[in-house]
Amino acid sequence: MDLPTLILFIPACFALNMAPGPNNLLSVSNSTRYGFRTSCLAGFGRLLAFAGMIALASAGLAVVLQTSELLFYGIKILGAGYLIYLAIQLWRANPDADTRTQSAPVSLRALARQEFLVAAGNPKAILIFTAFLPQFIDPTRGVCAQFAVLGALFLMLELIAISAYAYMGVHMRRWFAEPKGKRLFNRGCAVLLSAAASVLLTARRA
Incomplete structure (x- = not known):
């Protein structure tokens, strides 16, 4: 995996991590009620679910990517379309x-389990x-090794997103709840995702 690929991957991936979704909104809600630290620790339930998904995707797609270039580009187009x-x-x-979430138990284990279930039941996560x-x-090159690197980077960026949303819940709740601020945030993520999709569609692999 070369440096230009990582330079493209990191901002595109971070836009996905930061995009408002059920888990990120759950982090906001948990931090508002239980504090920053508890919300961040509960987020490890989400990371566990995502790590399992990454392992399954790596095992299942390794054969596909190595044996069928046509299917590889099909997945590439599907991914860009999803973005x-x-x-x-x-x-x-x-x-x-x-966007209010349901109340969660005070137990840290229960909060982590809730994060895990929300992530595991999100079909958008599977598409990611x-x-x-795979794009x-x-x-x-070694597909599994590349998946491991990209997966680890995704989880690291997801942890940053968890912390960022927990911070919003504690310190920026009023701003985040304002329609104008939320609209700007949504559209900023939309611009990043559409730009990444455009680059991926026009890029050609040697």
């Missing part, structure tokens, strides 16, 4: 929509690992 779809949804999202990560894989 564009997500960007459109974020751009058009109603900032006045009710089966359609987004940065070079099938002529």
